[in-house]
Amino acid sequence: MMDTMLKRMSLRSLYALLGFAILTAFFLLGSCLHQIGIPIPGGVLGLILFYLSMSTGLVKLKWVESMAGLMLRHMVLLFVPLTVGLMEMGQLLSKQAVAITASLLVSLVAVMVTTGLLGRWLLPALPAAGKEAGQ
Amino acid sequence: MNFLVTHPVFSIAFTLLSYFLATVLHRRWRWIPPIVAACLPIVALLLLVREPYEKYNQGGNCLTWLLGPATVALAVPMYRHGVALRRSLPTLALIVLAGSVVGMITAGGTAWLLGAPLPVVMSTIPKSVTTPIAIEVCRELKGIPQITIALVILAGVLGASFGAPLMRLVGVKDDRAIGAAIGTAAHGVGTASLVRRSEMQATVSSWAMAAAGVFTSLLAALLKLFLH
Numbered sequence: 001m002m003d004t005m006l007k008r009m010s011l012r013s014l015y016a017l018l019g020f021a022i023l024t025a026f027f028l029l030g031s032c033l034h035q036i037g038i039p040i041p042g043g044v045l046g047l048i049l050f051y052l053s054m055s056t057g058l059v060k061l062k063w064v065e066s067m068a069g070l071m072l073r074h075m076v077l078l079f080v081p082l083t084v085g086l087m088e089m090g091q092l093l094s095k096q097a098v099a100i101t102a103s104l105l106v107s108l109v110a111v112m113v114t115t116g117l118l119g120r121w122l123l124p125a126l127p128a129a130g131k132e133a134g135q
Numbered sequence: 136m137n138f139l140v141t142h143p144v145f146s147i148a149f150t151l152l153s154y155f156l157a158t159v160l161h162r163r164w165r166w167i168p169p170i171v172a173a174c175l176p177i178v179a180l181l182l183l184v185r186e187p188y189e190k191y192n193q194g195g196n197c198l199t200w201l202l203g204p205a206t207v208a209l210a211v212p213m214y215r216h217g218v219a220l221r222r223s224l225p226t227l228a229l230i231v232l233a234g235s236v237v238g239m240i241t242a243g244g245t246a247w248l249l250g251a252p253l254p255v256v257m258s259t260i261p262k263s264v265t266t267p268i269a270i271e272v273c274r275e276l277k278g279i280p281q282i283t284i285a286l287v288i289l290a291g292v293l294g295a296s297f298g299a300p301l302m303r304l305v306g307v308k309d310d311r312a313i314g315a316a317i318g319t320a321a322h323g324v325g326t327a328s329l330v331r332r333s334e335m336q337a338t339v340s341s342w343a344m345a346a347a348g349v350f351t352s353l354l355a356a357l358l359k360l361f362l363h
Contacts, residue, residue: 023204031203039356041271043206044349051210061214068208071201075323077154078202079266080173081146081195083288085281087178088188092255093282099249103259104286107242108293109301111263111320115234115343116302119312122226 012066019067022059026050140184146194153177170288202267206348209265213345216338227315231343234319235350238263239358242286258282260358261351262290265322268348272355287322294321295328314339319347 023046030046038045053059071078086093093100139145150173157172181191192199217224242259251259258278261269266287273283298317307313310333317325318340326340 020204023207026207027203030207039275039359040352041206041268041275043203043271044268044352046203046207047210047213047345048349050207051214054210054214061211064208064211068211071205071208072212072323074154075202075205075266076157076169076173077151078198078205079270079284080150080154080170080177081192081199082270082280083170083174083284084177084181084191084195085188086174086285087181089279089281092279093285096251096255099246099251099255100259100282100286102249103242103246103251104262104289104293106245107238107259107262108290108320110241111234111238112294112298112301112316113305114237115230115319116305116307116312116316118230118233119227119315120307120309122230123223123309123311 015063015065016067016070019064022064023050023067023071026053137184137186140180141186141190141193143194143197146191147197149180150177150195150198168288168292202270206267206271209268209345209348212341216342219338220342223311227311227339227343228346230312230315231319231346232350234316235263235347235354238320238347239351239354254279255282259286261355262286263320263322264348264351265344268352272352275352275355275359288324291321291324294325298325298328299332310335311339315343318343322347 026046026049027043028046029049030044031042033045034040034042040048050059054061153176154169154173156176157167157169160167160172161169177191181188220227239260242262243256246256246259254277256278257276258273258280259282260276260278261272261283264272264287266284269283269287270280273280294317298321299313302308302313302316307316314329314333314336317329317336321328322344323341326337326344329336329340
């Protein structure tokens with residue numbers, strides 16, 4: 001009983017390590033491609049290549065699922081250090097407060113209204129969503 | 136004392152501890168944003184021991200680097216939900232692309248018209264997309280990552296609170312359209328707010344958030360070429 005539990009646990013942590021290795025490898029691959037002149041950020045290039053690898057079956061969802069889930073759930077932790085940097089930007093922020101706030105509000109409403117209305121006009125022609133997800 | 140506090144390992148450990156406490160607080164009081172609760176103890180400590188941000192960031196940087204693999208991890212929900220949505224995928228892609236273009240132009244345009252300096256204008260452009268991608272796009276455009284992060288967080292919180300009422304106001308009722316709008320405008324924070332409302336909204340939203348990130352990076356690359 002104890003043995004099977006340990007085996008299952010170590011298997012799970014091996015999957016986590018494998019997942020981390022795969023995600024890091026794709027990030028580094030993307031960063032190399034970015035370095036040699038592709039103008040898209042390395043992480044996004046990695047994301048695209050990783051998506052294609054899963055679509056073609058080169059990488060199995062099962063290998064990365066647990067680590068990807070963990071990283072996405074706790075992503076907030078990863079941008080804490082950069083956010084702390086705001087403490088040194090008080091002056092710039094207060095000087096540009098109006099422009100920054102206006103830009104945020106205008107753009108937020110514009111994106112939601114454009115996307116929502118386009119969706120309202122273009123999507124209903126397609127098969128009912130519920131049925132499709134159930135296939 | 137200051138040797139200990141500025142040691143990179145201490146910075147990492149203290150950040151983990153603050154984050155842990157922030158998630159506990161957030162679980163008890165839902166309205167506390169974890170990111171704010173996680174940053175405050177760190178800022179307080181740095182002010183208390185009179186050390187600059189730069190010293191803390193020697194350790195903090197290690198966590199920032201992990202945003203790279205985390206960006207790649209976004210492909211997982213995109214792939215998984217893409218399978219469920221496959222028939223509406225081309226149309227959804229078009230809609231999210233249009234939303235991303237409008238978002239970048241209106242954000243940058245408003246800041247520019249109000250006379251903000253170029254780095255600030257560039258920092259506002261990726262404000263609709265998920266944090267790790269927004270930071271990378273901001274760096275590409277030579278913006279200021281901290282400003283982008285603050286805007287991304289605010290866009291997420293505002294989009295999560297006012298997105299659904301706004302959709303009702305303009306008469307959008309289709310679950311997929313609502314999901315696409317909130318995922319494109321308010322990334323992960325908006326998506327999380329939909330999970331309890333409707334499964335279809337949340338599925339489309341998490342696909343749209345990843346797609347908007349990819350499209351915005353591609354469009355930013357074009358913008359960069361155009362500016363040179």
